[in-house]
Amino acid sequence: MKIVLDHLTKRFPNRNRKIKEEVVAVRDFTIEIPDGMLIGLLGPSGCGKSTALNLICGLETPTEGRVFFGEDDVTDLPPEKRGVGLVFQNYALYPHMTVLENILFPLGNFKGDDRLPKEEMKRRALEAAKLVQIDGLLERRPSEMSGGQQQRVAIARALVKRPGVLLLDEPLSNLDARLRLATREEIRRIQRETGITTVFVTHDQEEAMSISDLIIVMKDGALHQVSKPQTVYDDPVNHFVASFLGTPKINSFAGEVRGEMLYIGEDAVLPEPGVKDGPVTVGVRPEGLLPASDGPFVCELSRVEVMGRDTSIVFTHPAFDGEAGRAIVDAELTACLEAGPVRFALKPTKTYLFDAQTGERVRNASGV
Amino acid sequence: MKKHQWKAWLYLAPAVVFLGLFMVYPLVDVVVYSLEEGYNSASQSYFGIGLYNFSYVLRDPYFLQAVKNTLILVVITVPVSTGLALLISLGLNSIKPLKKLYQTIYFLPYVTNTLAVGLVFMILFKKTAYSDGLINLLLHAFGGPTVDFIDGPYWAKILVMCIYTVWVVLPFKILILTGARASVNPQYYSAAKVDGTSKGRIFTRITLPMISPMVFYLVITGFIGAFKAYSDAVALFGTDLNAAGMNTIVGYVYDMLYGNSGGYPSYASAAALILFAIVFTITCVNLLISRKSTVV
Numbered sequence: 001m002k003i004v005l006d007h008l009t010k011r012f013p014n015r016n017r018k019i020k021e022e023v024v025a026v027r028d029f030t031i032e033i034p035d036g037m038l039i040g041l042l043g044p045s046g047c048g049k050s051t052a053l054n055l056i057c058g059l060e061t062p063t064e065g066r067v068f069f070g071e072d073d074v075t076d077l078p079p080e081k082r083g084v085g086l087v088f089q090n091y092a093l094y095p096h097m098t099v100l101e102n103i104l105f106p107l108g109n110f111k112g113d114d115r116l117p118k119e120e121m122k123r124r125a126l127e128a129a130k131l132v133q134i135d136g137l138l139e140r141r142p143s144e145m146s147g148g149q150q151q152r153v154a155i156a157r158a159l160v161k162r163p164g165v166l167l168l169d170e171p172l173s174n175l176d177a178r179l180r181l182a183t184r185e186e187i188r189r190i191q192r193e194t195g196i197t198t199v200f201v202t203h204d205q206e207e208a209m210s211i212s213d214l215i216i217v218m219k220d221g222a223l224h225q226v227s228k229p230q231t232v233y234d235d236p237v238n239h240f241v242a243s244f245l246g247t248p249k250i251n252s253f254a255g256e257v258r259g260e261m262l263y264i265g266e267d268a269v270l271p272e273p274g275v276k277d278g279p280v281t282v283g284v285r286p287e288g289l290l291p292a293s294d295g296p297f298v299c300e301l302s303r304v305e306v307m308g309r310d311t312s313i314v315f316t317h318p319a320f321d322g323e324a325g326r327a328i329v330d331a332e333l334t335a336c337l338e339a340g341p342v343r344f345a346l347k348p349t350k351t352y353l354f355d356a357q358t359g360e361r362v363r364n365a366s367g368v
Numbered sequence: 369m370k371k372h373q374w375k376a377w378l379y380l381a382p383a384v385v386f387l388g389l390f391m392v393y394p395l396v397d398v399v400v401y402s403l404e405e406g407y408n409s410a411s412q413s414y415f416g417i418g419l420y421n422f423s424y425v426l427r428d429p430y431f432l433q434a435v436k437n438t439l440i441l442v443v444i445t446v447p448v449s450t451g452l453a454l455l456i457s458l459g460l461n462s463i464k465p466l467k468k469l470y471q472t473i474y475f476l477p478y479v480t481n482t483l484a485v486g487l488v489f490m491i492l493f494k495k496t497a498y499s500d501g502l503i504n505l506l507l508h509a510f511g512g513p514t515v516d517f518i519d520g521p522y523w524a525k526i527l528v529m530c531i532y533t534v535w536v537v538l539p540f541k542i543l544i545l546t547g548a549r550a551s552v553n554p555q556y557y558s559a560a561k562v563d564g565t566s567k568g569r570i571f572t573r574i575t576l577p578m579i580s581p582m583v584f585y586l587v588i589t590g591f592i593g594a595f596k597a598y599s600d601a602v603a604l605f606g607t608d609l610n611a612a613g614m615n616t617i618v619g620y621v622y623d624m625l626y627g628n629s630g631g632y633p634s635y636a637s638a639a640a641l642i643l644f645a646i647v648f649t650i651t652c653v654n655l656l657i658s659r660k661s662t663v664v
Contacts, residue, residue, distance in 0.1 A: 059558055080564025092555035096577040105573070106563035161563070 001070050001164035001197050003033040003056060008065035010051055010221075025051040027221040029065065033214070038191045039199045040208030040229075043218035044244065049201045050169055052218070056199060057084045057167050069164060080109070082165075085158030089170040091150045093142040099153050100138040103128055106161045128156040131190060148179040155190060166191070168200035172207055184211050205245045209233065217241050234349075239359035242283045242352055251289070251325040253317065254356070255282040262353070265319050269297045270346050272353065274365030279356040281321070286312065288350025289327035295343035299325070306331070315342055402637035409633060421638035430623075431639060434615040437601075440526055441616070442594040445533040450586055452534065453541030458575070460542070461549045471546070478539035485536060486603020493517035493528050518605065525605070525614055533600055537593065541586050548582035549575065584658035588651055595647050598622065617643045 008029040011022040025048040033039055041049045054060040056067060058079035066075045074082045093102050103125040107116060116124070129135040132152035142150050151171060158166055171187060172180045188211040191198045202208050208215050209229040217224045217232060217240075225237045236242035242250050255264045256279050262270045264282060289297075291313065299315035302324055311331045314324050327344065353362040377384075401407065402422065406415040425431050460470055477485065492502045495516040499505075504514040517524045552575065560570050576583075598618035601609055609615035610623060617639065623629065624636035 057562060059561065078564075079562045084562065086559065086562045088555050088559060090553075090555065092553065092559040094556060094574060094577075097573075105565075109564045109566065109569065111566075 002035045002068075003165060003197060003199070004068035005029050005031050005033075005052075005056070006066045006068065008052075008055055008062050008067065010048075010055060010060060011063045024048075024221050026055060026062075029223055031216065031223060031226055033197060033199065035197055036195045037197060037213040038188065038211060039197075040212035040215045041199055041201045041218065042205060042208040042215055042244075043203065045203055047218045048221040049203075049218050051221075053086075053167050053169055053199065053201050056165070057086050058082050059086075083161075083163045084165045084167055085161065085163035087151075087154045087158050087166070087168045087171055090174055091142070091154040093150055093153055093157070095142050097141070098138065099129070099134060099140050099142070099145070100125060102142070102153055103138075103156050103160050106157060110161075124160055124162075125156075128160040131159065131193065132156045132186070146179075147175050148183050151175065151183055152186070155187070159190075159194065159196070164197065166194075166196045166198040168198065170201055170203070172202070172204070180207070187211060206247065209245070217244065219244075236283075236352065237361050239281055239283060239354040239361075242354070246285060248286050248312070248326045248328070250283045250285055250352075251327075252321040253282040253284070253319045253325075254321065255280050255319065255353075257353070262351075264297060265317065267297050270348060270351060272364045275353065275362060280362055281354040281356050281359065283352045283354060284346055285350040286326050286328040288347040289313075289325075289329075289344045290347060291327070291329055292343060292345040295345040297344040297346060298341050299344065301339055301342040313342060398637045398640055401633050402641050404634055407632075407634040409631060414634075421634045422642070425635050425638045425642065428635075430610050430615060431617075431620050433610075433613060434617050434620040437526065437529075437614060438595060438597065438616045441529060441533060441597055442591060444530045445537070445594055446587060446590040448530070449534045449537050449541060450583065450590060453538055453545050453586070454583070456538075457542050457545035457549055458571070460546050474542050475539045477536060478543070482536065482599050483603050486532070486600070489528065489532050489604055490518065495519070519612075522613060525612070528604060529601065529614065532604060533594065533597065536600065537590065541590070544582055544586060545579060548579040552578045581658075584654070588654045588658070591650050591654060592647055595643065595650075617646075 008026055009024070010026040011024050014021060014023055027048075029052060041052060043049045051060060055062050058074070058077060058081075062075065066073055068074065069082065079086075094105065097105065104121055107121045107124065110116060126135060126138075129138060132155050134149060134152045134156065137145065137149060142153065145153070151174075155166075155168075155171075168187070172183055175183055184207055187198075187200070200212075209232075212229055214226060215229050215232050216226050219240050225232055225241045227235070232241060233245050236245065239252070243252060253264045255262055255269075257263070257272055257275045257277055259277065260271060260273050260275060261268050262272045262275075262280070262282065299317045302314040302316055305312045305314060310328055313327045313329055315327065316324050348366075348368055352368070353364070354360060355362055403417050403419070404414040405418050405420045408414065456474060460467065460474070463470065490501075493504075494501050495504065495514070495518070500508065500514050501517070503517065508514055515521070515524045517528045556574055556578070557570065560574055565573075596618050597616045601614050601616050601619055605612040605614045608628070609619045610627075610629075615623070621636045621639045621643070624632045624639060
């Protein structure tokens with residue numbers, strides 16, 4: 001089912017009653033989520049992503065704006081009438097019920113004509129359990145299961161009533177690193193098999209990048225970018241998106257454009273045709289810094305780090321925003337490095353300019 | 369190892385001496401007393417050893433009356449007070465405005481002296497030369513017959529006793545259950561809401577199972593507390609409970625020791641042991657039931 005959020009805003013009264021000003025959790029959200037996609041709602045902690053999710057499922061009512069499922073306006077509908085399945089961060093499985101009872105629970109709420117015969121309920125519960133591959137654990141209680149298994153039960157419970165929309169609130173944050181990898185693949189598989197429109201909230205950019213069809217990047221309640229995962233990484237709309245996505249983080253420098261040439265410090269590093277003169281923030285991805293003996297960009301070498309398959313050069317520069325920058329390079333290139341200056345050439349496609357004040361992307365004539 | 373052992377005993381000594389002196393010794397003594405036939409506290413002598421004290425107590429009409437009163441009190445007040453406390457605590461959890469105020473009001477009886485509360489109940493229920501009591505005035509206003517609740521028929525007295533007991537034990541139970549309900553993770557309710565669970569189903573399938581350990585705790589301690597009722601009866605009916613026909617088992621024990629007809633520690637001990645046997649049995653049954661029905 002297609003989900004449309006139309007100028008959605010949610011304001012809360014400030015918790016400190018002395019402060020009259022309201023807290024804006026979600027600010028003027030307008031987005032159309034196509035049918036059958038897996039959407040990652042990504043943003044730092046406290047940016048309003050969970051509130052956005054609650055607005056979609058109906059646990060919160062918006063201050064302004066409308067929510068549409070398909071063609072239907074569901075803004076004023078309570079959650080149970082919207083046909084959504086919600087998976088909570090800590091699963092919220094009922095501890096006193098077995099796995100089967102947990103999965104059956106939503107079906108037991110159906111009233112009147114919707115009520116299913118016992119056999120059908122059981123059949124559906126088994127179907128959902130099979131889908132998430134926990135059909136061998138139906139008599140267990142949640143406390144007797146691992147985090148990953150509990151997560152699957154929670155997903156089965158959300159899916160058993162066949163909702164049009166599946167919502168997952170930080171589904172992987174309570175799992176350890178290995179399980180997280182396995183479970184996110186699992187979520188992807190379940191979503192593919194059911195074809196259900198799925199929105200999951202996460203603060204982990206890697207998680208969002210790896211399984212989403214589309215990423216929504218949020219900050220301070222506002223929508224920053226909605227794109228395919230690779231686009232968000234390769235073509236960020238502003239400095240926040242560029243620095244939020246990617247590990248290691250993008251290297252940011254204070255720079256200046258003079259006569260269609262980008263300067264960082266006194267080094268003329270890259271021609272930027274069509275860009276007006278003035279101060280800019282320069283973002284360079286770690287893989288965009290190429291060590292070259294004749295490179296125009298001179299930094300001070302701190303150390304070389306080898307971490308598994310990655311070798312990175314840690315460097316300092318007076319114009320760098322932060323303590324030390326990082327360039328990921330081929331291992332053989334670092335052999336000849338010693339303490340002292342290290343020279344880099346900048347990859348134009350991995351170097352982005354942002355307005356020094358607003359952080360908005362500044363594009364040159366070729367669109368980069 | 370040996371070297372440290374006397375040290376360990378030294379550290380334990382204060383607790384061991386204290387508990388031995390004030391807990392273990394009296395307990396053993398009660399059993400000894402209960403078996404000494406014809407014990408005379410003045411001469412510290414007795415005729416023989418046997419179970420006569422028990423058979424005397426079990427045939428004493430005052431004791432049987434006390435057992436009957438106590439059982440009625442237990443059977444009525446424990447379920448009623450627990451049920452009421454459950455309703456009130458759920459109500460307290462679901463209201464928003466003036467929540468704190470209501471919580472305080474419901475908790476007030478807990479910090480009020482039992483005897484003071486008894487006095488208030490006297491004013492409400494007692495018939496005197498000057499007034500029929502507030503409740504009787506109300507009954508009269510609605511055209512009902514007036515009843516002397518304090519010196520009148522048995523059912524009226526036991527009714528007042530039950531109301532009084534329920535009222536006194538209610539605040540603690542409300543406090544415990546409100547706390548238990550508030551500590552249930554709100555996500556369970558969000559999850560239930562998304563699934564469209566009805567209020568009744570939320571109560572029976574989520575809230576009740578989640579707070580059931582606390583409910584069982586209250587039932588068990590409630591049984592024990594009600595079996596030990598005494599001061600409540602005194603507060604309402606005065607110290608001569610046998611004459612009022614409102615004695616309780618603990619009251620009987622006290623009377624046998626210090627009352628007007630007292631001075632019989634052997635009978636008192638036997639009665640106390642019978643009470644212990646009853647409470648012990650019921651608590652075991654309670655624990656068995658609760659273990660079967662709570663699994664977390």
